[in-house]
Amino acid sequence: MIARPFLSLVAAALLAGCVTHETGSATGIATVSPGYKPDVKTDEAGIWLTADKAEAELLDSANRVRDPAINALVSDMVCKLAAEHCGDLRPYVVRLPHFNATASPNGSISIWSGLLIRARTESELAAVIGHEITHYTRRHSLARIRNARDNTDVAAIFTLLGAAAGMPQVVQLTNVIAVGNIQAFSRDNERESDAEGFNRLVKAGYEPAAAADVWKRILDLRKAKREFEYESYEDRSVRLFVASHPPTEEREKSLRELAEKAAKPTTPPPDRLRQALAGVRLDFLLDEVKLGQFRESKALFELLLKDDPLPGQIHYALGELYRKRAKEDDELVALSHFHQACEAVGAPPEAFRMVGTMRWRRGETEQAKEYFRRYLNAAPNAGDRDLITHYLGS
Amino acid sequence: MTRRLLPLLLLIALSACESWQKISPGAVKLSDKAEVVTSQTWSGQGDRDGFVWTQDGPGIDTFFFHLGIKDGKTLFESQDVEKNHNFILKLMNRQPDQISFRFSKTMTEWEIVEFFTTSWGKLAGDVPVKVEAMAPSSLDGHPGIRFQYSYTPKDELRRRGFGIAAVVDDKLYLVHYLGSAIYHFDKNKAEAEKVIASLKIKKG
Structure with missing residues (x-):
């Protein structure tokens, strides 16, 4: 009765010792050199083949944003951040x-x-793109696949041994340890990408604090989202064991510490994002509304409204958010936002239609x-022109 | 992979409540309050969310009959977040950050179409559904709205569709037909128009 649990513990200790959590060069996988292509006889070539296929699908995808301005910006940013790897990277919005x-x-x-x-x-x-570029240069996909394979191989051996010895607890334990190891390895890859991505950010002349700022924003929005919401699966106790990424709080703190030590850029960093997004942002905002996550979207829109050059778009999105929720006074709040949208810079034509629609419902015909x-x-070629004309003639 | 399969799984789940039956040409009674006439053979089934007809497979070419959605209800029952929320969490006043898109009897035509496209886009996996045209129309003589739409779900096969909606006795009647843009939409559109034109709604 004593021997079996003891043996399980020994087996678990052996398994845990088989896998390290080292990353980068310590994994034995070298950083890619510019123009790198894997040898066709390697497992990496197979991984690339799968990625090539996914990229071919993405090229034709209806979800790929083809707007020239935003694509030009991200291409330029990737080149700045990737430096000598520029020619090997292909960004898609x-x-x-x-x-x-x-x-x-x-x-x-x-x-x-x-x-x-x-x-x-x-x-x-740039902070996020720099992080992603590091996943590429450090060949993290290959490292993770090899790490997962090593862990599951060892788990399979101990599963067989456990089954042969009639010890099902060994089987369960080895599988749990394998999952824990694989996810811990993934988290270390993410930490490495955060650190090297930060170096790329600074080297390219961007604002060092931006990396921590973006994670702070995500944390704030998440807090707004779950004000009354139950904690999600990934956010609670299990996350430290099975999460693929480090906790957001840890990432923000680490990046903040790096920013405090880093030199500020000698010239003001470029900020072309808003201008490049002008042609597509309204669609993106309305996609956010359609997710139906009222609290997070409201927090995001109110944050954007503080200094947005196109407040008409934000007011319209906020109006849509309230109109869709449709609780108690939401219609009045929505109408107020639609009115503000109509008089603000960047007003989408639909804001006028929504005011007309809501006023019509209230009997305020004129x-x-x-x-x-x-x-x-504002939209002389609107697809619902016939319907509008019908209303005007009523 | 999960994201790509989700719309398909949802569609299968939608169609899994009752077995498919052959719909033969002629008059078809959909419910106590609605019937249509078709000149073609379809496979069809009904559940609490309405009726689905298809010839070449759900999602490839599909006719949906939403008959009598009440004020405050969602297009599909599965989209009612509050109703489907775990009752223990409900008791603890812990609600997910998720709106249920609900029909209101006071909705204008735009809002009805927008209610449909938002609900449909959610069902298809958070994809944008584009309204291409809207115009005044009628459903069995009741004033309503005709709309055309298109969207591309995660399977990358673009769909086109059209529908007519009307509010009768404070309830929403919405019938729409969709098919793959490259073939099926045009294949059955004329028949779909005739079926919708034949819809008879019994009031009360």
Whole structure:
């Protein structure tokens, strides 16, 4: 009765000792050199092949944003941040309304629209792109796959031994330890990308504090989101064991400490993000509204409203957010935002239509018609022109 | 992979409540309050969210009949966050940060179409559904709105669709047809128009 639990512990200790959490060169995988291509006979070539296929699909994807201005900006930023690796990286802007960016082992980088509306400066966006470039240069995808393979191989051996010895607890324990090791390795890769991405940010002349600032914003929005919400799976006790990324608080703190030690840029960092986003941002804001996450989106829009050059867009998005929630006084709040949108810089034509619509519902026909006319003036080729004309003729 | 499969899984889940049945040409009684006439054969099924018809497969070409959505209800019951929320967490006043997009009997035509496109885009995996045109129309003589839309879900096959919606006795009746933009939409559009034109709604 004593021997079996003891044996389990010994087995677990042996398994844990088989895998280290070292990253970077300590993993035995060298950083890529410019123009690097893997040998076709290696496992890495297979990983690249899969990434090439995914990139080909992305090229034709309806979700790929083809707006020239934002694509020109991210391409320029990637080149600045990647330096000698510029020619090996291909950035894509993708219309996905969540905070994220990804780097593939073959050099394709996806920048999601949800990130673009949450980054308030070009430096903040650069911090995230620098992090992703590091995943590429350090070949983290390959390292993770090899690490996962090593861990699961060892777990399989101990599973067999445990089964042969009639000790199911060994089987369970070895699998749990393997998962823990794999995720811990992933978190270390992320820490490495944060640190080296920060160096790239500073070297390219961007604001050092931006890296911590972007994570602070994500933390603030997350706090706003879960004001009354149950803690999500990843945010509680289990996260330290199975999370693929370090806690956001830790990342912000580490990056803040690095920023305090770093030299400030000698010239003001470029900030072309808002201008480059002008042609696509309204769509991105409305995608955010359609996610239906009222508290997080409201916090984000109110933050943007503080110094946004196109407040008409933000007021319209806020109006839509309240109109869609439709609780108690939400209609009045929505109407107020739509009115503010109409008179602000960057007013989308739809703001006029929404005021007209809401006024019409309230029986304020003449006011409604005035705003319908303003809508048609702003959008003479609107797809609902027939419907508007019908209202105006009523 | 999960994201790509989600719309398909949702569609399968939607269609999993009851088995598919053959819909033969002729008059088809959808419910006590609605019937249509079709000249073609379809596969169809109904559940609490309405009726789905298809010829070549759900999602490839699909007819949806939402018949009598009440004030305050979502397009699909699965989209009612409050109703589907874990009751223990509800007791603890812990709500997810998620709006339920609900129909209101006071909605204008734009808002009805917008309610549809938002709910549909959510179902398809948070993809934007673009409204291409809107115009005054009618459903069994009841004033309503006709709309055309398109979207590309995660499977990258662009869909086109059109529908007509009207509020009758404070309830929303919304019938729409969609198909792959490259083939199926055009294939059955004319028949879909005839089926919608044949819809009879019994009031009360």
